Amino acid sequence: MKQAFKLQNSILAKYLIRNVLMLTAGVFIVIGLVIFGNQLVLVIKESLEEGIPIADLLPLVSFKMIRDVPLILSLSLFLAIILAVSKSYKDSEAIVMNSLGIGDKHLMVFIQPVVMIILIFILFLTTVAVPWSKQQRSMIMDRSENASEFSFIKEGEFQDFKGGELVFYASKVKEVEGESTQNMEEVFIYTLANGQPIITLATQAQKYTDAETKSVYLRLKDGARYHGFPSTANKKILNFDQYDLQIIDGEKRHNVNTTIKTESKPTLELIFSSKAGEIAEWQWRLSQPVSVFILSIFAIMLGKTSPRGGKNLGVLAGVLVFILYNNALLMAKSSLERGEISPLVGLWWVHLLVLLIIFVFYAYRHGKLSQLISKPF
Template identity: 30%
Template sequence: MIIFRYLTREILITMAAVAGVLLLVIMGSRFIRYFSDAAAGEIPVSMLGTLMLLHMPGFLELILPLAFFLGILLAYGQLYLNSEITVLVACGVGPNRLLKVTMLPALVVTVLVATCSLWLTPSGKRQNDTLIAEQESRLDFSALQPGRFQDFGDGRTAYTESLNDDKTRMQEVFISERQRRDDGGPETVVTRAEGGYQTVDPETGSRFLVLNDGQRYGVDPGRNVAERLVFGTYAVRLSRAADMAQLDDAEYRPTAELFGRDTPEAMAQLQWRFSMPLMIPILTLLAFPLSRVNPRQGRFAKLLPAIFLHISYLSLLLAALDAIGRGALAPAIGMWPIHLGYLLLGLWLTRRSQLVGGR
């Protein structure tokens, strides 16, 4: 029991350190991208934390298998370097028992990855892209910076001189939009008003910007016809419920729904989601014999080949995901030969390591 706790602690501490570094690098890169979008007024600053949190399961799904793989290599490499494994073997704790001990923390990591892959990641992706799609499809006061012209996509530019304290009303509003005339030609519509506020139609779910005391101009360069409308109250539809992004792709669907679909995209996503947790015990079989190093070589002797082995495994799975989704690879074959190949490689390396070790 003491040996189990000791080995498990060494593996999990090393895994946590590696995962922390990788997560910091990946999340830092994504945060910088979102922060640039917020600085440009494309998304409100208040959304940054939510978007990063929704991305977390997807990051962990990819990071944890690699971190656990490296955790075994580094932790056991240090134990071999310090001759601790030699002492354990001399005390009757053979390689087979060490492998069984290693499989117990592998089971914990497998459950964590399965939770992310089968449930949290698709849910987080859907919520994340829904938030971004809603933000892109509407003009939201929370993203407006008073005194600046800001582009909100789809040919819409907005300006407001000031906002009240709770950001519910704008003063001195300017909106420029690209629209289609009745004859199908493009037209620029410019609207100016003394103030405005947002409201949502409870029946249709459409969002409107209600403007007060202003003018609306419909002009187009090269045409000698223009429209002018003076209004006391004018409502501009910012988005429709039906216009929101339809996130029907297989990657956004819950895992339970994918079982009822026989499309190539659904089958590809289903196999990918099960492949992530399945990687953990296979990577454990690969890492255990590769962690055996000669004290003269150092603990990093086999680290680079092991990383390339993990990269090849993941790259083949990604290639199979794309091939199945395109219909170029039959779902019945799918990713299973890849898992089987690396499983056999892990069993062969484990057996070879035992024979070399005299066991």
């Protein structure tokens, strides 16, 4: 009898695993097409704005895809388990399982081979592949920046930068061989300062980078700055022989590069760090595979529905749970980066809170919550 029961469990486990795998693949393809397609559009737009070479487009898209795979795969598995369990209840298969003594605990055990394989794969992605992809992306972006933000300026054409805050025109642009500078002639610049338009005209200009601050400047020669045009109120004209106009703030660029550098560091290096930002980063990397295991347990209970229940209720609840869970992890990560919470608490409190919710939900679904509340301590 026991051998027959084990055989039945084996058949049911394989059946459930097959359904979960097929649904995971289907959901991943659907979500992936939407997100990856959007990423492709954003990268192309970014490349046009920042002058990234076309040859770097495909690598940048690939690196962004690697970054998003852990989140998409985690969501796909979570929804797939909900759909697979829900389907078994809709088709009354779960009722037969329950009559054989197979409940939620057994289903949780049945799906663990799939969960563990995907968990290990996501762990590899978050701790190795994603940091590497961010490092490679940073190298491409740095190379593009070092090649100069203005290296793709077209002679005789008006072009806008900084989201339209700066309009630039140069009749001639000459590259200086062996140097990261450019010489320009007959320059026109339109900018806004405190809501007031400023027009700058110069006969010559040269782009250079300050060695200390890393800020990028345009050194304008023999020109004039017109404040307040085209209105006549508070109109000012400033003639100059030489004027340095800051194009890129080196401090802001340094802060961005520091964040990227932390995200691209090896996980082992971060684990032994005492910096709040680096501690938050490695805890975030480990939290994603941990959440896969926790969500797989939650998915079993969310998929358990009545044959007459709403078809998509479990999926909608699952999406809401997934969003809240990940947002809570992101908020905990930000708090840890700012030093507002202890590294011992870190992101782990979010996982413990979700486990507590699962325990209460499980007790409620099985009629044990009232017993736990009334039980004296």
